[in-house]
Amino acid sequence: MHIADILSRDSMTTSFEFFPPRNDAGWESLFHVIADFERLQPSFVSVTYGAGGSTRTRTHELVVRLKTQTKLDPIPHLTCANHTRGDIENILTQYAQCGVSNILALRGDAPLAGNSTSDFAHAVDLVKCIREFNNRGTHTDPRGFGVGVAGFPEGHPDTPNTLLQMDHLRAKVDAGADYICSQLFFDNAAFIDWKERCELAGIRVPIMAGIMPVTSIAGLKRMAELAGGTRFPAKLLRAVQRCGDDADAVERVGIHWATEQCMALLDHGVRGIHLYTLNKCAATQAIFQNLGVKNSAQLRST
Secondary structure, X not given: OOHHHHHHHOOOEEEEEEOOOOOHHHHHHXXXXXXXXXXXXXXXXXXXXXXXXXXXXXXXXXXXXXXXXXXXXXEEEEEOOOOOHHHHHHHHHHHHHHOOOEEEEEOOOOOOOOOOOOOOOOHHHHHHHHHHHHHOOOOOOOOOOEEEEEEOOOOEOOEOOHXXXXXXXXXXXXXXXXXXXXXXXXXXXXXXXXXXXHHHOOOOOOEEEEEOOOOOHHHHHHHHHHOOOOOOOHHHHHHHHHOOXXXXXXXHHHHHHHHHHHHHHHHOOOOEEEEEOOOOOHHHHHHHHHOOOOOHHHHHOO
């Protein structure tokens, strides 16, 4: 379903993010719980793309499997790094032939080894390329792909100047982005302030809040490494430290914190909540239960 239709149907969207499994055990693990994700009835799900397109084939495979074997509506991530214009055109053609309706266009991380070579320097260039593809009318939907882009409530490490960063986000929207999905954050005040600054900058497309529950100390450290610039409030860190070596207690603290975030965001009329799942459903299910609903349809009607 095109994102415009999803946004028209759902006054408040809920969505989940998956990553392509690296081996057979990972595939089995994900599809063992996929029915649990389906029962939560998300508006859509997204599928990540590794550094420099390193999971390109696996991303496509997971998107196709989700689209053909489940009730979930997948949106693949697509990045600039290590891709020529021809590469991007081929990927878009494959997705169009599969009936994929939307793309999340990202600059992406540089490859883990070696330098990135790409015909696109920034995500705005990729958005423009997708719009050019749409204008050719080769997609089964005459509107072509819906396009999402990323936003960074607490700043992007490569662009310390927050005014310039807002200019970059506005450029992506002006180039044709239909919605913005935020980087994960743990401080709602930072997200709400950033959202207001987006409005002041003339950005009017829907903004979805990215939430990742802390489920382990190791996971917390990975988040700090991957989501550069994200602030971890002292209150959250203090609660995690109180857990000591009790892994279950850490997970309970993380789920509680994410639940409180979601409750407050709902009270502020957030347009969407995007949950980073790490391919595990238990934390996502617990958040829904804590919110007093069984699925996203109930959540959207509250």
